Amino acid sequence: MVYIIKANGEKEKFDKHKVYRTCFKAGADERICNEIADYVENKVYEGIKTKKIFELVYRKLSEYSGDFMARYKLREAIARLNPENNEFEKYICRILKFNGYQVEWNRIIQGVCIEHQIDCIAVKDRKKYLVECKHHIKFHRCTDLDVVMKCWAVLEDIINAYRKRIIDEKFDNIWVIVNTKFSEHAKKYARAKRLKLTGWNYPPGESLSSLISDKICYPITILTNSDKIIERFTKSGILTLGDLLETRTDRLQKKLNLSQRTIEKYKKLAENI
Amino acid sequence: MVYIIKANGEKEKFDKHKVYRTCFKAGADERICNEIADYVENKVYEGIKTKKIFELVYRKLSEYSGDFMARYKLREAIARLNPENNEFEKYICRILKFNGYQVEWNRIIQGVCIEHQIDCIAVKDRKKYLVECKHHIKFHRCTDLDVVMKCWAVLEDIINAYRKRIIDEKFDNIWVIVNTKFSEHAKKYARAKRLKLTGWNYPPGESLSSLISDKICYPITILTNSDKIIERFTKSGILTLGDLLETRTDRLQKKLNLSQRTIEKYKKLAENI
Numbered sequence: 001m002v003y004i005i006k007a008n009g010e011k012e013k014f015d016k017h018k019v020y021r022t023c024f025k026a027g028a029d030e031r032i033c034n035e036i037a038d039y040v041e042n043k044v045y046e047g048i049k050t051k052k053i054f055e056l057v058y059r060k061l062s063e064y065s066g067d068f069m070a071r072y073k074l075r076e077a078i079a080r081l082n083p084e085n086n087e088f089e090k091y092i093c094r095i096l097k098f099n100g101y102q103v104e105w106n107r108i109i110q111g112v113c114i115e116h117q118i119d120c121i122a123v124k125d126r127k128k129y130l131v132e133c134k135h136h137i138k139f140h141r142c143t144d145l146d147v148v149m150k151c152w153a154v155l156e157d158i159i160n161a162y163r164k165r166i167i168d169e170k171f172d173n174i175w176v177i178v179n180t181k182f183s184e185h186a187k188k189y190a191r192a193k194r195l196k197l198t199g200w201n202y203p204p205g206e207s208l209s210s211l212i213s214d215k216i217c218y219p220i221t222i223l224t225n226s227d228k229i230i231e232r233f234t235k236s237g238i239l240t241l242g243d244l245l246e247t248r249t250d251r252l253q254k255k256l257n258l259s260q261r262t263i264e265k266y267k268k269l270a271e272n273i
Numbered sequence: 274m275v276y277i278i279k280a281n282g283e284k285e286k287f288d289k290h291k292v293y294r295t296c297f298k299a300g301a302d303e304r305i306c307n308e309i310a311d312y313v314e315n316k317v318y319e320g321i322k323t324k325k326i327f328e329l330v331y332r333k334l335s336e337y338s339g340d341f342m343a344r345y346k347l348r349e350a351i352a353r354l355n356p357e358n359n360e361f362e363k364y365i366c367r368i369l370k371f372n373g374y375q376v377e378w379n380r381i382i383q384g385v386c387i388e389h390q391i392d393c394i395a396v397k398d399r400k401k402y403l404v405e406c407k408h409h410i411k412f413h414r415c416t417d418l419d420v421v422m423k424c425w426a427v428l429e430d431i432i433n434a435y436r437k438r439i440i441d442e443k444f445d446n447i448w449v450i451v452n453t454k455f456s457e458h459a460k461k462y463a464r465a466k467r468l469k470l471t472g473w474n475y476p477p478g479e480s481l482s483s484l485i486s487d488k489i490c491y492p493i494t495i496l497t498n499s500d501k502i503i504e505r506f507t508k509s510g511i512l513t514l515g516d517l518l519e520t521r522t523d524r525l526q527k528k529l530n531l532s533q534r535t536i537e538k539y540k541k542l543a544e545n546i
Binding site for chain 1: 426
């Protein structure tokens with residue numbers, strides 16, 4: 001039994017499963033998680049500090065792929081977008097625009113039964129999507145069937161409104177974009193109904209992370225964990241690194257009421273990501 | 274400005290709106306809430322105890338209708354059913370049976386897209402319902418559109434399975450039963466789709482409270498707020514006052530491992546409701 005020393009000086013039993021979990025959360029698959037947990041178990045000694053353990057884990061993780069930690073940080077940064085301010089929805093609009101979609105934020109569309117408030121309308125290659133965004137602060141959760149079935153009901157009501165000539169606008173599909181995984185049930189239902197789903201790692205090649213492949217699409221929350229100043233940026237509509245880098249410093253100064261130095265510090269951080 | 278004395282001895286400003294809220298929660302309509310709040314405002318004096326205020330409120334409420342408090346207690350008792358044990362779903366089955374429905378608890382029904390786990394199937398007068406129950410511990414909340422739209426999607430998938438001869442069973446409708454109100458949006462959508470909704474006070478004449486009109490349908494949680502012994506009853510499937518009164522004491526003794534005296538005490542409480 002090996003005891004380790006936590007950051008606050010307390011002793012604690014070494015728990016191999018915690019290493020596994022850290023790797024898993026960072027996006028490593030089961031095999032790699034197990035290998036790293038075994039590796040770390042062999043390396044720990046009586047009185048090793050947790051900080052040292054994390055170093056071992058991260059070094060090993062980056063041996064497997066330097067991408068892991070960056071991806072993990074990105075995912076965490078997206079989860080930190082402020083739900084009260086609908087920042088995730090706005091952020092998704094920004095990303096879709098970057099990916100060549102024509103985008104309209106927050107539209108009311110009349111269905112046969114009721115009016116629907118749609119987060120975003122996205123158009124590309126003559127396809128027109130109703131976009132529904134779901135943001136989870138706890139990004140390790142699953143988005144379940146309920147959400148997808150409800151979205152199908154929205155699409156159906158709006159398509160029927162077009163068929164009955166209640167509205168002139170024709171929509172091709174609904175597109176559900178979330179920052180989590182989807183449950184297997186949710187995926188199965190969506191496949192059967194041909195709904196378009198985008199989750200963190202789903203579908204392969206067209207996942208949320210692949211929509212964010214360019215660094216200027218990263219959310220500005222990736223610059224720091226301290227939320228006070230970042231909140232000023234996001235509340236002023238500066239949501240991505242691109243927004244920050246492409247807006248002139250003097251304009252940002254006026255908009256955000258921050259010093260030139262502070263803004264340039266954040267711009268430098270953004271450039272170095 | 275009148276100061277009142279709380280149960281713990283603290284002073285507090287008299288707040289007329291609190292009286293209003295108490296009446297409203299008890300199920301009184303706006304006019305009555307206002308009348309009682311006015312009445313109590315005229316009656317309070319410097320240093321009156323909150324207990325005394327509550328007495329004034331309750332006496333006045335029962336003048337309007339002796340029913341109010343009983344109804345409020347009933348609603349609270351339903352909210353206290355244990356969600357971990359699916360007690361609300363089981364309780365609804367019991368009530369539907371009492372109302373002449375043939376009932377099957379917890380069925381898997383194959384749809385076109387996926388299998389659906391249905392809380393209950395209810396049949397009466399040759400109509401067959403998929404029943405979906407939603408239980409809120411905070412019973413003052415609203416059941417919103419999401420729930421109802423998802424239920425529509427369930428019905429649609431199962432009806433399509435029948436049309437495509439994937440299943441032989443024909444269902445006439447889905448029936449959403451909740452212990453809260455429904456939002457106006459939810460009601461509007463359900464009306465348009467002709468879904469059957471039952472909430473605490475909705476629809477008039479066919480609400481949850483009218484399904485529970487007979488006292489032997491009351492949930493056993495109405496007997497006491499202390500949950501320890503009641504939990505033994507509910508976990509053994511004794512969910513209503515009827516279940517308690519209609520099961521022989523010696524059988525209950527064996528089933529629940531409680532003394533004869535305790536069981537008879539609860540039976541007497543049940544008879545006096």
